[in-house]
Amino acid sequence: xxxLSAIVIGANSGLxxxxxxxxxxxxxxxxxxxxxxxxxAPLAEQLGPQTELVAIDIQDPEACRAxxxxxxxxxxxxxxxxxxxxxxxxxxxxxxxxxxxxxxxNVTGFTALANxxxxxxVEQKYGQLAALTSIxxxxxxxxxxxxxxxxxxxxYLQGLRLHAQRLKLPITVSDLRLGYLEKMQGRGSRFWAAxxxxxxxxxxxxxxxxxxxTYVTRRWRFISWLTALLPEFVYNxxxxxx
Ligand SMILES: NC(=O)c1ccc[n+]([C@@H]2O[C@H](COP(=O)([O-])OP(=O)(O)OC[C@H]3O[C@@H](n4cnc5c(N)ncnc54)[C@H](OP(=O)(O)O)[C@@H]3O)[C@@H](O)[C@H]2O)c1
Numbered sequence: 001x002x003x004l005s006a007i008v009i010g011a012n013s014g015l016x017x018x019x020x021x022x023x024x025x026x027x028x029x030x031x032x033x034x035x036x037x038x039x040x041a042p043l044a045e046q047l048g049p050q051t052e053l054v055a056i057d058i059q060d061p062e063a064c065r066a067x068x069x070x071x072x073x074x075x076x077x078x079x080x081x082x083x084x085x086x087x088x089x090x091x092x093x094x095x096x097x098x099x100x101x102x103x104x105x106n107v108t109g110f111t112a113l114a115n116x117x118x119x120x121x122v123e124q125k126y127g128q129l130a131a132l133t134s135i136x137x138x139x140x141x142x143x144x145x146x147x148x149x150x151x152x153x154x155x156y157l158q159g160l161r162l163h164a165q166r167l168k169l170p171i172t173v174s175d176l177r178l179g180y181l182e183k184m185q186g187r188g189s190r191f192w193a194a195x196x197x198x199x200x201x202x203x204x205x206x207x208x209x210x211x212x213x214t215y216v217t218r219r220w221r222f223i224s225w226l227t228a229l230l231p232e233f234v235y236n237x238x239x240x241x242x
Contacts, residue, residue, distance in 0.1 A: 005075040007031040007068075009056070009113055010085030015132070017043050018200035019082065024048070026204075031071045031078065033064075058085045059104045061112035068116045077124045080207065081117040083110060083131040088146040090240075099145035106149035111156060118160050121171045130174035130207055131157060135215070135224055137177070142240045161212060172210040176203055179220030192219070 006023050008016050011032035020030055024047050031052040034040055044051045054071050056064045072078060087105035089098050114129060121127030136143065137150025157175045164171035181199065184192035194217045206214035215221040227235070 003029050005029045005078040006080035007078045009033045009083045012036060012039050013084060014196050016084045018196040019203055022200045022204040031075050058109035061108050065112050065116045068113055072120050080128045083113055085109060088143055090143045102145035102149055107152050110153055126170045128172040130176055132176050132178055134178050135220055138224055139227055174207060175213045176216055177213060178216050
């Protein structure tokens, strides 16, 4: 049987690296795309010589799509594409530059790559497209553009799922909805945060089950349910720090 390939976009984050190592355990050949590929050298060494590294600037969507096309050809297709690039930030002055940066990366850049990956999978007639979104996308919040951009991603993924069904193709689209893990880690909560290998393990198991939406870690599904129940006047009184 020929070796499966996967592409991880935004490969420099700790979570992407943990995920790449999980995928490599299943003998998956990896194509890693990141802003700073020099920083990927130690990971690439662990993954082996077949690993492909590609530099991208997600703020240049056309160049990103061209780089993705070239990597796809080099790997001779891919069974899995994971999009993990993201920009975020909180500034209570709500500067336009912050919102624009978030939209460039999380909306325009994300769509440029999700669209490229999906169309390649249609041509290939199978595949799995996954993206790390956030529970933040389910309701507006203090990082205004970040919350809105994650809502966009979740909605876009749902639309792609609908197209896969229309085309009657075995293309799975997975929305991996992360809780506020780093924030909780910062607060010292072991219950609501989790170590990276545990998060990566839950993600790879969810990918294998091909579930449309998965909460990572699983207990964040409860917070999602609770957040949806809160009436507007209560939700808007939430306290947060700038
Ligand atoms: N960590 C959390 O608690 C949490 C919570 C909810 C949702 N999430 C979501 O989960 C995903 C991963 O989170 P994370 O904490 O691992 O994110 P992160 O550390 O901020 O990583 C984001 C990735 O995006 C890439 N990136 C950002 N701007 C870029 C640009 N202009 N060009 C190319 N790449 C760019 C970075 O690449 P370089 O390193 O090469 O610059 C990095 O690999 C994100 O989608 C995030 O929104 C995370």
